[in-house]
Amino acid sequence: MKALYFLIPVASCLALVFLGLFIWANKNNQYDDLDTPANRMLLDDELLVVKNNIDIDKNKDKNIKQQKEKK
Amino acid sequence: MSNEASLNLESFSYNDAIVRKFVYATMLWGVVALLLGVTIAFQLASWKVNLGIPWLTFGRLRPLHTNAAIFAFVGNLIFGAIYYSTQRLLKTRIFSDLLGNIHFWMWQLIIVSAAISLPLGYTTGKEYAELEWPIDIAITVCWVIFAVNFFGMFHKRREKHIYVAIWFYIATILTVAVLHIVNSLELPVSLMKSYSLYAGVQDALIQWWYGHNAVAFFLTTPFLGLMYYFVPKAVNRPVYSYRLSIIHFWSLVFMYIWAGPHHLLYSSLPEWVQTVGMVFSVALWMPSWGGMINGLLTMRGAWDRVRREAVLKFMAIGLTFYGMSTFEGPLLAIKSVNNLAHFTDWVVGHVHSGTIGFNYMMVSAVLYFLVPKLWKTKLYSEGLATFQFWTATIGLVLYITSMWTAGITQSLMWRAIDGNGNLVYPNFIETVIKIVPMYWVRASGGTLVLTGFIVMVYNLLKTIQTAPKEAFVEDVYQAPSLASLKSTEEHSEGFHRKLEGLPAIFAVLALIAILVGSMVEILPSFLSDKFIAKNALVKPYSPLELTGRDLYIKEGCYTCHSQMIRPMADEKLRYGNVSSSAEHIYDHPFQWGSRRIGPDLLRVGGKYSNMWHYRHMYNPREVTKGSIMPVFTWLFKNKIDYNSLRKKMKVMKALGVPYTDSELENSVSDAKAQASKIMKDLNETGNVSMKQENKEIIALIAYLQRLGTDMGGKK
Amino acid sequence: MKKEVLANFPYTDLTVVAFVIFLGLFLSVIYWLFLRKGSAKFYEEAQLSSLSEGEKL
Numbered sequence: 001m002k003a004l005y006f007l008i009p010v011a012s013c014l015a016l017v018f019l020g021l022f023i024w025a026n027k028n029n030q031y032d033d034l035d036t037p038a039n040r041m042l043l044d045d046e047l048l049v050v051k052n053n054i055d056i057d058k059n060k061d062k063n064i065k066q067q068k069e070k071k
Numbered sequence: 072m073s074n075e076a077s078l079n080l081e082s083f084s085y086n087d088a089i090v091r092k093f094v095y096a097t098m099l100w101g102v103v104a105l106l107l108g109v110t111i112a113f114q115l116a117s118w119k120v121n122l123g124i125p126w127l128t129f130g131r132l133r134p135l136h137t138n139a140a141i142f143a144f145v146g147n148l149i150f151g152a153i154y155y156s157t158q159r160l161l162k163t164r165i166f167s168d169l170l171g172n173i174h175f176w177m178w179q180l181i182i183v184s185a186a187i188s189l190p191l192g193y194t195t196g197k198e199y200a201e202l203e204w205p206i207d208i209a210i211t212v213c214w215v216i217f218a219v220n221f222f223g224m225f226h227k228r229r230e231k232h233i234y235v236a237i238w239f240y241i242a243t244i245l246t247v248a249v250l251h252i253v254n255s256l257e258l259p260v261s262l263m264k265s266y267s268l269y270a271g272v273q274d275a276l277i278q279w280w281y282g283h284n285a286v287a288f289f290l291t292t293p294f295l296g297l298m299y300y301f302v303p304k305a306v307n308r309p310v311y312s313y314r315l316s317i318i319h320f321w322s323l324v325f326m327y328i329w330a331g332p333h334h335l336l337y338s339s340l341p342e343w344v345q346t347v348g349m350v351f352s353v354a355l356w357m358p359s360w361g362g363m364i365n366g367l368l369t370m371r372g373a374w375d376r377v378r379r380e381a382v383l384k385f386m387a388i389g390l391t392f393y394g395m396s397t398f399e400g401p402l403l404a405i406k407s408v409n410n411l412a413h414f415t416d417w418v419v420g421h422v423h424s425g426t427i428g429f430n431y432m433m434v435s436a437v438l439y440f441l442v443p444k445l446w447k448t449k450l451y452s453e454g455l456a457t458f459q460f461w462t463a464t465i466g467l468v469l470y471i472t473s474m475w476t477a478g479i480t481q482s483l484m485w486r487a488i489d490g491n492g493n494l495v496y497p498n499f500i501e502t503v504i505k506i507v508p509m510y511w512v513r514a515s516g517g518t519l520v521l522t523g524f525i526v527m528v529y530n531l532l533k534t535i536q537t538a539p540k541e542a543f544v545e546d547v548y549q550a551p552s553l554a555s556l557k558s559t560e561e562h563s564e565g566f567h568r569k570l571e572g573l574p575a576i577f578a579v580l581a582l583i584a585i586l587v588g589s590m591v592e593i594l595p596s597f598l599s600d601k602f603i604a605k606n607a608l609v610k611p612y613s614p615l616e617l618t619g620r621d622l623y624i625k626e627g628c629y630t631c632h633s634q635m636i637r638p639m640a641d642e643k644l645r646y647g648n649v650s651s652s653a654e655h656i657y658d659h660p661f662q663w664g665s666r667r668i669g670p671d672l673l674r675v676g677g678k679y680s681n682m683w684h685y686r687h688m689y690n691p692r693e694v695t696k697g698s699i700m701p702v703f704t705w706l707f708k709n710k711i712d713y714n715s716l717r718k719k720m721k722v723m724k725a726l727g728v729p730y731t732d733s734e735l736e737n738s739v740s741d742a743k744a745q746a747s748k749i750m751k752d753l754n755e756t757g758n759v760s761m762k763q764e765n766k767e768i769i770a771l772i773a774y775l776q777r778l779g780t781d782m783g784g785k786k
Numbered sequence: 787m788k789k790e791v792l793a794n795f796p797y798t799d800l801t802v803v804a805f806v807i808f809l810g811l812f813l814s815v816i817y818w819l820f821l822r823k824g825s826a827k828f829y830e831e832a833q834l835s836s837l838s839e840g841e842k843l
Contacts, residue, residue, distance in 0.1 A: 003273035004344065007280055011328045014249060018242070018324055030233060031317065037232050038309035041300070044159050047548040049082065468812055476805040483795045495796075505798060509805070 079555035081229065084545035085158040089171040091445050093151025094438065096179060098528045100143035101434070103186075105521040107136035112514035114701070115668065116507060118691075121701035126190035128701045130627025134201040135189040140426065141199060141289060143182040148434045149293040150178070150217065153240050155441060156300040157224060160234045162550045166223025170216050177213045181206060193263040196624035196660050197278050199285050200254050204265045207255040214251065218244050229550045235316040239296030242324050246288040254281035260722050261715060264621075268726065271655025272339055275663055279334035287327040290426065294433050295323075298366045298390065301437055305382045311368035315361055322358040326351050333404035336413065337637040338663065339652035345406070352404030359397035366390045381456030385436035388464060392428025399424065414633055414667040415482045416506070420474025427467045427520055435459065435527055442531045446538035455530045459523035466519025473512035481506055481667075486641040494644050499670040504697045606653035609781045611728045612774070614716050615742040619774025621719070622767055624662070626703065633664030634673040634778070647674035647779065654782045657728045669700060674779030681749055682757040684772045706768040711746070713739050713765075745773055 025031060114120040114129045121128045154165055165171050184206050188194075194201040202210070221244060225233075254277055257265035269277050303310050310316055332340060332348025367390050370383065377383040399421050403412050412418060443450050450456065484502040487495035496502055612620060623629070636642050638649045650673055655661055664671075679687075683694055688706055691698035716738050724730045734741070746769045753759040763769065819825060 003269065003276045007276065010249065010253060011280075014246065014328060015325060017245065018321075021241070022321060025233070033232070034313045034317070037234050038303070038313045040230075040232075041160060041234055042303060042307060042309065044548075047162070047550050049547050049549045465813075465816075469809070472805055472808055476801045480798055480801040483801075484798055487795060508802070512805075 079552045080549050081552050082547050082549050083162075083164055083229075084547050085155075086165050086168055086171060087155070087445055087545065088543075089165065089168070089175060090151045090155045090441065092175050093147045093154070094441060094445065096147040096175070097144060097151065097434065097438065098531065100139060100147060100182060101524055102521075102528060104136060104139035104144040105517070105524050107132055107139055109514065109517045109521050111136055112510070112517045115699060116510040116514050118699045118701055123702050123704060125192070125705045128626065128703075130630050130701070131190045131192060131194075133627060133630045134194060134198075135186065137199055138185050138189065138201065139182070141285070142185070145290060145430055145434065146178065148437060149243075149289075149297070150174070152297050152301070152437050152441070153221070153293065155445075156236060156297065157221065157240060160230065160237055160300065161224050161228035162230045162548070163224050163227045166220045166227075170220045174213060174216045174220060177209065177216070181209050181213060184209070188263060192625040194624060194627065195257065195265065195267065196629060196662065197254070197267065197274075198665065199282055200251075200278070203263045204255070204257050204259050205262065207251070207257075210251060211248075211255075214244075214248055218248065229553055231553055231556070234299070235310075235313070235320055236296040236299040238320050239292045239299070242320075243288050243292045243296070246284065246292075246328075250281045250284050250288065254278060258722050258726060260719050264715075264719075266719075266722055266726060267660035269661075270657060270659045270726070271661050272652040274658070274661040275335055275338065275655075276332070276340060276344070278661070280328075280331035283331040283334060284328060286425070287330070290430055291327075292323070294393075294430060295319075295362050297433065297437060298362070298386075301440055302366050302369050302386050302390075305380075305386060305436070305440055306370050306373040306376065308369060308371075308373060311365050311371070315365050319358050319361040319365060323355070323362070326355050326358060330355055330404070333409070334665070336404075336406050336409040337639070338635050339650050339655070349404050349406055353401045356397060356401040360394060363390050363394040363397070366393075379453070381450070381453055381460065382436050382439045384457070384460050385432045385439065388460070389429050389432030389436060392424055392432065392467075396421065396425035396428060410637075410639070411482050411486075412478060413637070414665070415478035416474040416509070417478025417482075418665070420471045420478060423474070424467070424471050427463070427470065431463065431520065431524075435463070435524075438527065438531060442534050445542070446535050447542040448534060448537045448539065451530050451533035451537065455526050459527045459530075462519045462523035462526070466516040466521075466523065469516030469519065470513050473509040473516065477506040477509035477513075480509075485645070485667075486639070488641055488644070492644075494641060497645070499645075500695050500697050503668070503699060507699065606651075606656075606782070609654050609656060611657045611723070611730060612777065613741065613745060614720060614734075614738040615711075615745040615770050615773045616777045617719060617723070617774075618711055618716060618742065619770035619772070620662075622706070622771045623774060624660075626706075628672075629662050629664045631664075631666060631668035631700070633667050633671045635663040636671060636673050642671075646671045648782070651782060654779075657723075659723065659726055659728070672775070672778055676776050676778040676780040680756065681752050681772050681776065682759075684775055685753055685757060685759065685768060688768055688771065703768075706771060707763065707766055709767045710765050711742075711767055711770050713742065716742060742770075746770070749773060749776075 110120065111129050111132050114132070125131070154171070158165060181202075185202055188203060188206065189201060193203050195203060200207075221240065256268040258268060259265045267274055299310060299316060329351035330348055332344050333352045334348075336345050336349065338345075367387070370377065370387065373383065377387050402408055403418065403421060439450060439456060481502045484496045484505065489495050634650075636646045636648065636650045643649065650663075655663075687694045688703045690702050690704075691700040717735060720730050720735050720738050724735065743765075746764055749769050749772055750759070750761060750764040753763070754761055819829075
């Protein structure tokens with residue numbers, strides 16, 4: 001069962017890497033605020049500065065008309 | 072508290088062109104992968120669908136289907152979706168547009184090389200790792216490029232908190248790298264042929280440590296990450312419990328690695344390793360359901376929208392099937408259940424409840440979400456999407472239930488022993504014929520799934536057609552840089568910020584380099600002769616038998632036939648003595664197989680005459696009425712490749728197989744002498760022309776007649 | 787005892803019967819809920835029934 005002499009250290013190494021990442025996460029205050037992140041990820045569009053002025057609803061109909069006219 | 076004036080507002084945009092590329096690729100390869108799946112499903116229902124063409128037989132197409140479904144279909148989607156969501160979660164552009172393009176085109180090149188090499192028979196013979204060594208190297212390079220492009224975003228990020236989805240992506244990237252490199256270690260014989268560094272039981276353990284973790288870290292963790300991004304976005308509600316998501320992630324990641332041995336229960340793997348695998352697999356049920364609950368409950372308050380929006384329908388059903396599969400999996404990992412289910416179609420059903428039920432459904436959900444957003448338009452038809460939902464669901468139910476039925480039926484028939492201690496169904500073919508109707512049902516279920524997918528591709532392409540010109544102009548966003556947000560920094564924080572820059576990328580590269588280096592150094596010493604508990608009865612394969620073994624692997628015989636007899640009464644009666652670990656020590660790679668569409672072959676040596684095998688390969692139905700095995704007529708026309716024989720044996724010797732120098736010297740003449748003996752027998756008993764002496768079929772017969780004869784078989 | 791039962795199970799077609807019953811029930815439920823005429827309207831009303839105070843009488 002020699003492969004285990006190799007697999008167990010490799011799996012443990014991997015586990016240690018993740019343990020290290022977990023400890024870093026706590027030290028880096030990643031888990032101090034568990035309420036904001038879930039909401040903040042929904043608010044991307046608030047950062048939008050230059051909007052390309054597309055009205056998606058109107059545009060879809062316009063483009064379908066254009067496609068039909070082309071044919 | 073920084074004041075407004077000192078906030079360094081930076082303008083940036085996201086690279087969505089790369090995401091659009093990956094979306095196109097997903098649609099294309101999805102059709103290919105599903106079409107392959109439907110084809111091989113019909114090939115099992117009717118052998119004629121193999122068409123008698125070597126490049127289209129089940130044994131060659133099945134690996135193409137699995138590789139296409141996992142790496143081409145799912146792979147392209149996760150790359151695109153990870154790039155899309157990570158950019159937005161970290162509020163920064165991908166590290167390098169150029170690397171993104173290289174990543175994309177290199178991955179497609181890898182897929183095309185798989186599509187060419189696998190049907191031609193260039194395969195390693197290890198499941199989900201069939202691609203030969205040059206392609207393995209390409210995959211490693213491509214993966215490193217992806218890793219650099221991904222981790223490079225951390226340094227420039229404008230969001231301090233690393234959202235839970237990103238943790239799942241990190242786990243995916245790191246673990247897949249380790250798994251791929253470790254399992255793909257092989258010594259090349261020629262440009263497209265190599266032998267696994269590991270053999271027998273060792274190879275089995277490493278293969279299924281890889282195999283199950285490929286499921287875990289390629290088919291599961293990326294999708295859980297995608298779930299944590301796309302589900303909240305789709306319902307516009309925060310994740311149900313962010314705390315739970317963190318517990319979910321860390322417990323999942325720590326437990327998954329140890330579940331691999333559940334593929335090897337009742338094999339010659341040591342008892343305690345099997346038990347560890349079983350225990351961790353059962354425990355894995357909890358974090359998995361934690362994730363499912365989190366995802367489903369995020370949709371609370373938006374259930375009425377599930378009825379009306381395709382995206383949410385697919386997410387709801389995807390997560391539900393995720394729950395079902397992650398309950399079925401731990402059940403199957405329990406030894407007594409596994410006793411019944413191993414080698415049967417139940418496992419195939421389980422695989423597809425996960426891959427179609429979870430992966431396919433989530434891919435569809437993400438595509439329906441992404442395409443309108445990326446092309447700044449609305450979905451062409453919700454009705455067509457609903458049509459896909461129902462065809463896919465009904466197709467999936469047909470698939471799963473037919474496979475449950477087939478699996479349990481065949482297993483009960485295999486193990487049936489009457490009052491006198493004899494097998495009730497001594498002829499394996501009876502168990503095959505019984506379940507063929509279920510193969511037809513499965514094939515029609517798969518056809519529905521494919522049909523739904525094609526409808527989705529049509530829907531999405533029509534959607535893309537309505538895209539305005541402005542869709543391709545990148546939106547500009549603004550956010551303060553991370554540095555300007557911080558007021559007083561602790562020393563340790565600054566250190567970590569620096570670490571997240573280029574040094575981190577180099578750390579990744581260094582890690583991979585170290586891993587590769589140490590594998591090459593450490594492994595040979597671990598796997599050398601000194602450590603093998605040798606059994607004097609077990610001898611290496613003769614040159615001709617080795618050639619035959621490579622043909623067995625090339626034709627994909629292992630996709631239907633197993634070579635692992637379990638310690639059960641019915642298996643002893645049907646196949647012979649239990650497999651012992653010693654008899655596989657020279658098997659580079661191991662060929663235990665994971666299915667019994669046909670009977671186990673571990674001790675087939677000596678059971679049938681040479682002439683029986685000759686006729687069986689030419690047309691199986693000549694010797695076994697009702698057989699669903701394809702014909703292998705080309706083996707009777709192709710000549711044995713004696714030129715590569717010496718090189719092959721040299722490589723085997725380097726891997727630890729005790730060939731002597733004189734055996735290497737005389738390899739070709741020894742092979743020809745053995746072939747001549749078999750030819751004589753065929754000529755005398757079956758009037759076969761002596762001209763067949765140098766044809767491949769002779770080598771294959773030599774291999775089959777050798778199997779299991781060293782220990783406990785007939786000679 | 788489980789081993790004895792599993793070892794000699796003579797009704798090999800039983801699994802197919804179970805399959806047919808399962809599939810039959812599944813498709814019947816889908817038909818009953820979605821494909822019958824008027825069922826969409828019925829469930830719309832049923833969904834809102836808890837909100838009404840009995841005006842329909």
